[in-house]
Amino acid sequence: MTQAESREGTDSLPGTSPEATRIPRKRDAEATQKRILSSAKHEFAMSGLGGARVDVIAEKAEANKRMIYHYFGSKEALFTKVLEEAYGDLYEAERKLKLDHLEPKVALERFVRFTWNYYLENPDFITLVNSENLHKGVHLESSDVLKSVSKNRLHMLENLLVRGQKSGVFRSGIDAMQLHISIAALGYYYLTNRYTGSIVFRCDLMAPEMLKKRIEFNVDSIIRIVSA
Amino acid sequence: MTQAESREGTDSLPGTSPEATRIPRKRDAEATQKRILSSAKHEFAMSGLGGARVDVIAEKAEANKRMIYHYFGSKEALFTKVLEEAYGDLYEAERKLKLDHLEPKVALERFVRFTWNYYLENPDFITLVNSENLHKGVHLESSDVLKSVSKNRLHMLENLLVRGQKSGVFRSGIDAMQLHISIAALGYYYLTNRYTGSIVFRCDLMAPEMLKKRIEFNVDSIIRIVSA
DNA sequence: TTCATATGTAAATATCTTGTTACTTATGGG
DNA sequence: CCCATAAGTAACAAGATATTTACATATGAA
CATH class of the missing domain: 1.10.357.10 (Tetracycline Repressor, domain 2)
Known part of the structure; x- marks a missing residue:
């Protein structure tokens, strides 16, 4: 399943296309950072720095691993x-x-x-x-x-x-x-x-x-x- | 390279050869288990269960990973x-x-x-x-x-x-x-x-x-x- | 509108990691 | 001695994992 597909369950379409196409996320840097921080807090708390997985943090934040590195630089900096x-x-x-x-x-x-x-x-x-x-x-x-x-x-x-x-x-x-x-x-x-x-x-x-x-x-x- | 060959670099034969020969470890199951436990305790304490590495535990115990699984079954059982x-x-x-x-x-x-x-x-x-x-x-x-x-x-x-x-x-x-x-x-x-x-x-x-x-x-x- | 850039996605990469396998050697009972 | 078995070694396999790269798209200023 692609990441675009993974979002289709919760959202529906804004007008143009009939079938469940991907809805590009509204661009909101601040909100994305907040979601990442919140997800990271939970994962780090649950598994520790070493046990937490960047993939899981990204997934739970409904964001992408790339964004974590973009906004925070590294797993440790995020921690x-x-x-x-x-x-x-x-x-x-x-x-x-x-x-x-x-x-x-x-x-x-x-x-x-x-x-x-x-x-x-x-x-x-x-x-x-x-x-x-x-x-x-x-x-x-x-x-x-x-x-x-x-x-x-x-x-x-x-x-x-x-x-x-x-x-x-x-x-x-x-x-x-x-x-x-x-x-x-x-x-x-x-x-x-x-x-x-x-x-x-x-x-x-x-x-x-x-x-x-x-x-x-x-x-x-x-x-x-x-x-x- | 065969597995037998892979050892010849550091060691030579016991008895037959004149120069610095390898000293095969005395077989001592109890001592090996103790060394593994002591090493594991240190590594687990230092890095946690998730952060500790089985390889490092084996190395510090002057033992082999195989022995850890042989004596303790799994990393978690060792923990x-x-x-x-x-x-x-x-x-x-x-x-x-x-x-x-x-x-x-x-x-x-x-x-x-x-x-x-x-x-x-x-x-x-x-x-x-x-x-x-x-x-x-x-x-x-x-x-x-x-x-x-x-x-x-x-x-x-x-x-x-x-x-x-x-x-x-x-x-x-x-x-x-x-x-x-x-x-x-x-x-x-x-x-x-x-x-x-x-x-x-x-x-x-x-x-x-x-x-x-x-x-x-x-x-x-x-x-x-x-x-x- | 146009375009530079901020935001977002998918996939690749290089390295690690646990657990397994195939093999070697020492030990002690018969 | 002989040999079954316990003890030990090195390399492999399969799957994770952190980080990077190549690419796509939305946004807003000119």
Whole structure:
């Protein structure tokens, strides 16, 4: 089956020819790039950088391999772009949280829940990050995009800690980076290792009641860690 | 060129010929299997299941591809065996800890430090587990070996918690599985994401003083989580 | 309209990769 | 010793795979 034919199922003809001839795609560079990025994100997340196939990415994007190389240069450059977008999305969602006006303890709890929910709702993020770390971070280490978006990453949490310390609900001397890492860790580890974890512990770690147990345990843990 | 001829370039005949003759490897099935397993563990850890190459595994094992298929059947079966061994090694090291006679708090701290050190000294374990989870646990879900070695995995920690609760140092109502997962998570996440983490936080997470900071933070966190 | 160029398609290429096959050699039991 | 068999080697086959090339078509500016 030709690629032109492969599209005929979903579309019909714009006027001229009666039988199912190919409908040339409307030229839309931006849309094509978006479809490729979205498809790549999914494939890279599912199979890792090494396991993902350029052919499959192109096919799922309803685009052509040639377009991938045209727009992104190489499989690895595409992977880099996907990673940058994934980090950008997370950070943007974080920024939207607006925790500054909330009571420190409430704000911290909300941040813990947000982090957990983000991982849960964006499972791609975790596998993408895992894949990049398997490759020792080579795709992001020279990424100005990541460096830019990750600037002042700890600002919000630092403010939160200072506010809480001043009001006496948090103890002093808490390292914001260590806490930030811990908040991520408690959720991330559970979810990334959900398959082996379910085997080892002989239960379905993704069952709704188990997920609920986990997030409540995490919230409680983080609060205990910072409490005065 | 025949297959026999193809070897004559590097080697000459044993005994009959005077100059540097080939030394045929001593036949030792067990040793060869061990070399293959060790090499495979390293390659799978370095590149993941998909990224590892059977040829490279054979070469690094100073063995032959044929031997891999002879002894293990397939790349995936070899991967399964490597995983089973990796889990077995961790669990055996855990069993050697002998925490029963220690004061609960001291014992728990020792367990947290053990877990951290094990990940630090066996970085292969983390990437192997990551790789298996990328593959949704398919290689271990039917592994009787893993099911066998992971039996009563929470026993030690449960005993510890009960002892601590009885003596009043630990609070009651702590879920041993959640705690176990958290102890692993705080170390595992930091180490598996050390590359992207170092970029995002603009510091070398693997620098000795940073590692020290992390383990001390983790020990303190776990103690706070369980304290009465 | 005309034409340069951005966008898109199909096929080729060169290299890799897993698993197999045909073959060689060491080992140990009779 | 003799020889069946376990252990080991090299080359091959079939199918993937990333990237490139040759070509086609839509678009918009002149």
